[in-house]
Amino acid sequence: MARNFVPQIITANDLFEGDVIYLKADGTWARDIAEAHIADSAEQVETMLKTAYGQQGSIVGAYAMKIEIDADGKPAPDHFREEFRTRGPSNYFHGKQADTKQIGA
Amino acid sequence: MYAYSEFDETFVRNRVAQFRSQVERRIDGSLTEDEFKPLRLMNGLYLQLHAYMLRVAVPYGTLNSRQMNQLAYIADKWDKGYGHFTTRQNIQFNWPKLRDVPEILEALADVEMHAIQTSGNCIRNVTADHFSGAAADEIEDPRPTAELLRQWSTDHPEFQFLPRKFKIAITGAPNDRAVTKAHDIGLRMVRNEAGEPGYEVIVGGGLGRTPMVGKTMREFLPKADLLPYLEAILRVYNLNGRRDNKYKARIKILVHETGTDEIRALIEEAFIEQKKFFQAPPAALVEGLEAAFAPPLFDNTQSLAFDHAQIENAAFRSFVETNVAEHKNPAYGIVSVSLKPVGGTPGDATSDQMRVLAELALKYGHDELRVSHEQNIILPHVRKADIPAVYAALKEAGLGTANIGLLSDIIACPGMDYCALATARSIPIAQEIAVRFDELKLEREIGPLKIKISGCINACGHHHVGHIGILGLDKAGVENYQITLGGDGTETATIGERTGPGFAAEDLIPAIEAIIQTYLDIREAEDETFLQAYRRVGVAPFKAAIYKDETNARAA
Numbered sequence: 001m002a003r004n005f006v007p008q009i010i011t012a013n014d015l016f017e018g019d020v021i022y023l024k025a026d027g028t029w030a031r032d033i034a035e036a037h038i039a040d041s042a043e044q045v046e047t048m049l050k051t052a053y054g055q056q057g058s059i060v061g062a063y064a065m066k067i068e069i070d071a072d073g074k075p076a077p078d079h080f081r082e083e084f085r086t087r088g089p090s091n092y093f094h095g096k097q098a099d100t101k102q103i104g105a
Numbered sequence: 106m107y108a109y110s111e112f113d114e115t116f117v118r119n120r121v122a123q124f125r126s127q128v129e130r131r132i133d134g135s136l137t138e139d140e141f142k143p144l145r146l147m148n149g150l151y152l153q154l155h156a157y158m159l160r161v162a163v164p165y166g167t168l169n170s171r172q173m174n175q176l177a178y179i180a181d182k183w184d185k186g187y188g189h190f191t192t193r194q195n196i197q198f199n200w201p202k203l204r205d206v207p208e209i210l211e212a213l214a215d216v217e218m219h220a221i222q223t224s225g226n227c228i229r230n231v232t233a234d235h236f237s238g239a240a241a242d243e244i245e246d247p248r249p250t251a252e253l254l255r256q257w258s259t260d261h262p263e264f265q266f267l268p269r270k271f272k273i274a275i276t277g278a279p280n281d282r283a284v285t286k287a288h289d290i291g292l293r294m295v296r297n298e299a300g301e302p303g304y305e306v307i308v309g310g311g312l313g314r315t316p317m318v319g320k321t322m323r324e325f326l327p328k329a330d331l332l333p334y335l336e337a338i339l340r341v342y343n344l345n346g347r348r349d350n351k352y353k354a355r356i357k358i359l360v361h362e363t364g365t366d367e368i369r370a371l372i373e374e375a376f377i378e379q380k381k382f383f384q385a386p387p388a389a390l391v392e393g394l395e396a397a398f399a400p401p402l403f404d405n406t407q408s409l410a411f412d413h414a415q416i417e418n419a420a421f422r423s424f425v426e427t428n429v430a431e432h433k434n435p436a437y438g439i440v441s442v443s444l445k446p447v448g449g450t451p452g453d454a455t456s457d458q459m460r461v462l463a464e465l466a467l468k469y470g471h472d473e474l475r476v477s478h479e480q481n482i483i484l485p486h487v488r489k490a491d492i493p494a495v496y497a498a499l500k501e502a503g504l505g506t507a508n509i510g511l512l513s514d515i516i517a518c519p520g521m522d523y524c525a526l527a528t529a530r531s532i533p534i535a536q537e538i539a540v541r542f543d544e545l546k547l548e549r550e551i552g553p554l555k556i557k558i559s560g561c562i563n564a565c566g567h568h569h570v571g572h573i574g575i576l577g578l579d580k581a582g583v584e585n586y587q588i589t590l591g592g593d594g595t596e597t598a599t600i601g602e603r604t605g606p607g608f609a610a611e612d613l614i615p616a617i618e619a620i621i622q623t624y625l626d627i628r629e630a631e632d633e634t635f636l637q638a639y640r641r642v643g644v645a646p647f648k649a650a651i652y653k654d655e656t657n658a659r660a661a
Contacts, residue, residue, distance in 0.1 A: 015132070016203050018156035057134045060152055079582055081154075081521060084530075088155055089522035091450045091532045094185055094200065095155040 009036040009075050010048045011085070012062035020085045020096065021059065022075075027051050029059065031096065033086045034074045038067065106169055106473065107252045107397040109217045116260070117214045120221060124148045125207035132204070149220025150206055153525050159198045159206060160223040161213060165233035165251040165275070166194035166476040170463035173474055175216040177459035183209050188459065190444060190452040192516055192565055193272075194232045194476045195223060199523055221259065226267045228258035228339075234276040234283045235477035238398060239439050239485035241431040244294045245302050247277035249394040250331065253386065257332055264339050268346035269354035271339070272311075279596065284478060286310045286319045286598035287570060289356045290338060293596075297325045304331060308338055308368070309360030312564035316600045317357040320365045322372055330376075333383040337375035341368065401471035401486055403434045408490035411438075423549075424496050424507040432485075438492055440470075440484040441477070442499055443506040443514060447543045451517045451535050452480030454504075461502040469495050478567075479516055481509065512547075512554045512621075513539040516567055520560025520577060521584075527560035529577025529584040534558055537614050542621075551621060554635045557592070570594035572636050573620060574601045575613070586613045590620070590647055591639045602644050605652060619650040 010023035021029040022036035030036060039045045045064045052062035065082055067075040077083040088095020109117070124144070131141040145151075149160040161176070168176075176196060180188050183205045184198045191197055201209060213219055222229055231254045238246035254273060258264065264271070274288040285291025291307035304326045310319025326334055342356045345363070360368050415422040430439040442462065445451050454462070462482055466474045469491040475483035487495055499505045508514045515538060518524065520531030535558055542548055557571030561578075568574030574589035585607040592601030608616050621635075623646050628638045639647070 013152055015138075018152055018203070020155060056138055057132075060138050080584060081579075084521055085154055089199075089532075090530060091522055091536070092185075 005041060006066045007069060007075070008039045008045050008064045008066055009033070010039070010045075010052050010062055011036070011065050011082075012052060012059040015058050015060050018060075019099075023048055023052055023062075029055075031099075033077070036067075036075050038069065038075050039064070106167060107164075107248075107394065113217070113256075114214075117217075117219050117221070120148065120219065121207060121210045121214050124210060128203060128207055143225070145206075146224040147221070148206075148210065149223040150201075150203075151224065151525070153199070153523050154521070155523070156200045157203060157206070158523065159201045159209060159220055160191070161196050161198070161218060161220045162223050162230040163194050163196060163218075163476050164255050165231055165237065165248050166235050166478075167233075167237075167248065168474040168476065169472050170467040170474070172216045172218055173459050173463035173466065175212060175218070177456035177463070179209055179212055180456040180459065182212075187453050187455045189450070189519065190454065190476050190480050190482065192452075192478050192480060192518065192567055193230060194235070194478055195230060196476070197519075199519075224270075225265075226269050226271075227265050228254075228261065228267075228271045228273065231255055231258070232272070232274045232283060232288075232478060234278055234281075235475040235479075235483050236282060236430065236439055236485060237277060237475075238400060239432050239437075240278050240280075240282075241433045242280050243278040243433065244296060245277045246398050246400075247275040247292070247294055248398045249391070250292070250304075250328070251275050252394050252397070253332070253391070254335075257335075257386075263336075264343065267339070267343055268348045269351070269356075271342075271356070273335075281594075281596040281598075282477075284567070284570060284594040284598070286596075287312050287316075287567070287594060288319065290335065291319050292331075295325060297327075301327070303327045306334065306338075308372075309357040309365075310598070311355050311357040312567060312569045313355070314352055314562050314564075315355075315358065315361075316564070316569040317361060318598045318600060319357075320360055320368075322365075322369050329385065330380070332386070333379040334372075334376050336383070337372050337379045340375050340379070341371045345371070401473075403437060403486070404488055405434070405436050406488075406490070407436065408488075411489035411492055414493035414496075418493075420500075420505075420507070421493060421496055424505065425492070427507050427509045427511060429492060434486075436489060438487055438489050440487045440492060440495055441509045442482040442484065442504050443508050444481050444504075445508060445514050445539070446503060446506045447513055447539045448536050449539075450532050451515050454482070458502050458504055461498060461504065465495055465498055479514065481514070508548065510553050510555070511549070512542050512551055512556060515539060515556045515558060516571070517558040518560050518565035520558075520566075524560060526563060527577070528562070528579040529560050529586065531558040531560040531566055531575075531577055534575060534577070534586065534610065534613065538617055541614050541618070545618075547621070547625075550631075551625070552632070552634055554621075555594075556617075567594060568592070569600045570598065571601060572639070573617065575617075576607075578607060580607060584610050586610065588613075588616065588620070588651070590644055591636065593636060604644060604648050608651075616651045620647050623647050623650040 025037040307319035470484040517531040517535040521527035559566030570592040587607040589601030593599040
C-alpha cells in the first residue's frame with residue numbers, strides 16, 4: 001500500500017431499492033460492506049470509480065469512502081454516517097440490519 | 106372540504122402518467138440520473154441514506170377519512186406499515202421502491218392527493234393553522250385562501266425556478282399556531298378599523314442556517330389584493346434574490362440585505378404594476394372555496410357526559426387538560442392526538458393507527474383530520490359528549506398520550522436515521538429525553554414547554570423557535586448537540602439564544618435536566634412558564650447550570 005494512502009472502498013445506492021451498496025472486486029455490488037473491495041492506491045480508486053460510473057443504469061451517486069481495516073482484514077466505516085449506512089435507522093429494526101437475507105446476495 | 110375540480114384531477118393524473126414514463130426511461134437508460142433527479146424531486150421523490158423517500162403534500166394539513174385510509178393502504182402495500190408526519194404538515198414514506206412510486210402516486214390521485222411541489226425551488230405546500238375552522242379565537246377560516254394559494258401556485262409558470270424554495274404559512278387567528286413569522290411569507294388574518302378581515306403580510310422569516318423573524322410589509326392587506334400583492338413579492342424576489350450562493354438565496358437574505366423599507370417600496374411598486382394586469386379569480390370560484398370550507402352542521406345538544414367523565418376518570422381529565430382545546434362551538438372540543446408516545450418516534454403513525462384516526466374522524470369528527478406542524482394529528486370538530494369515547498378508542502390504539510404542549514411533545518426531524526443532509530441523529534435524542542423525564546415524573550409540574558430538535562443546520566425540526574432547541578452537528582466525527590434557549594414560534598416569535606459549546610450525546614440529557622431544574626428553582630410561581638422565566642432572567646443562570654463542570658462541555 002502506498003505510503004500515506006488511506007484505504008478506500010466505493011459505495012452508492014441501488015437505483016431500484018435505494019439500498020446502500022458497495023463495489024466488489026469483480027465489478028458487481030454487495031449489500032454488505034464486508035464484501036467491498038478495498039482500493040489500496042489512488043489509481044485503483046480511480047479505476048473502481050470508473051467501473052461504478054459505467055453502471056449508472058442500476059446505481060445512483062457512487063463515491064469513494066475512506067475506511068479502516070478491522071482485525072479480520074475487512075473494511076469498516078471510519079465515520080458514524082457511514083456506520084449508519086451499513087445498518088439502517090436506529091429507531092426501527094428496518095433496512096440492512098433487518099434484511100439479513102439480502103446480505104451477500 | 107375542497108374537492109378536486111376537473112382541472113385539478115386532469116392535472117394530477119397527467120403528472121402521474123408523465124412520471125411513470127420518466128421512471129421507465131430512467132430504468133431503460135434513456136435518462137441519466139442527472140436528468141432524472143430534478144424530475145423525481147418535482148414529484149416529491151428523494152433518495153435518502155438507506156432508501157427512497159416519498160414526500161406527500163397534505164394541503165394546509167387537512168385530510169378526510171378516505172385520504173387517511175389511503176395513506177394507511179399505501180403504508181401497508183408499498184412501505185413498511187407506517188408513515189412519518191412532518192413539520193411541514195406533510196407525510197413521508199421512508200421505504201418506497203422506485204418501480205412502485207408511479208403506482209403510489211396513482212393511489213394518491215385516487216383520493217385527490219399528490220407529491221407535487223414538495224421539493225424544488227418553487228412555492229411549496231401552503232401550511233395553515235391546524236385548528237383552522239375550529240378555533241375559538243379565529244377571525245375566519247384561512248383555508249379558502251390557502252386553497253386559492255394552492256391553485257394559484259401549482260405549476261405557476263413564473264414561479265417554478267425561484268432562487269430557492271418558498272414557503273407560505275397562513276393563520277386566521279391572533280394566536281399564531283402556524284409559525285407565520287418563520288416563513289418566506291406569513292399571512293395573519295387581522296381586521297381593519299372598519300372591522301373587515303384582511304391580512305397582515307409578513308415577509309422574510311425563516312429558520313435554517315440564518316434564522317430570521319419575518320418583517321411586516323403590510324399591516325393590513327384587503328383580501329381582494331392578496332394574489333397581486335403576493336405576485337409582487339414573488340416577482341421582486343425572483344428578480345433580485347441571490348442565485349450566486351445557495352445559502353444566501355432565500356428571500357430572508359434579500360430582505361435583510363436590502364432593508365425592510367427598501368424592499369417594501371420595491372414590492373409596492375411591483376404591486377401597482379401587477380394590479381393593472383391582474384385578473385381576479387372569478388367570483389364563483391372564490392365563493393365555491395368559501396362554501397367548500399363552510400363549517401359542518403354542528404350538533405348543539407347539551408350533554409353532561411364530558412363533565413362526568415372528567416370527574417370519574419383521572420386519566421381522561423389529564424387528557425382533556427392537555428389535548429383538548431377550546432372550539433368556537435361550546436358544545437365541541439378540538440382533540441389533538443399525540444404522535445409522541447414516550448420512547449416513540451415523533452410524528453410516526455402505523456397504518457393501524459391511521460385507520461383508527463380515519464374511523465374516529467368519520468364517526469365523531471365530521472370527517473375531518475389535520476396534521477399539525479408539531480407532528481400531531483388533530484380531530485378539529487368533536488362533540489364534547491363524544492370525547493370520552495374518542496379518548497377510549499385512542500388509548501386502545503396507543504394514541505392516548507396526554508402530553509400536548511408538554512416536555513415530551515417534542516418536534517424532531519428525521520435526522521441522520523434517514524436524511525441524507527443530516528449531520529447527526531435527532532430521533533434517539535427525542536426518545537431519550539422523553540424516557541428520562543417520564544422516569545422523573547416531572548412533566549406536569551414543568552408545564553408548557555416546547556423542545557425542538559434538528560439534525561442539521563437546515564432546521565426542519567424548528568430548533569431556533571423551541572423554548573429549548575437542540576441542533577445536532579458533526580463535531581470532528583462525533584455527534585454533537587448545541588442548545589438554544591428562549592426561542593418562540595408564536596405571534597411573539599423569537600430566535601433562541603445559543604448557550605455555548607455543544608454537548609456529546611451522553612452529556613446532552615444531563616444538560617437538559619440541569620436546564621429544567623434551573624427553571625424549577627428560579628420560577629416565581631407555579632404558573633410562570635419556562636419561557637416567561639427565561640425572558641425574566643435571561644440565559645445566564647442556565648449557562649451557569651450546564652457549564653459548571655467545564656470538562657463535560659465539548660468545545661463547539
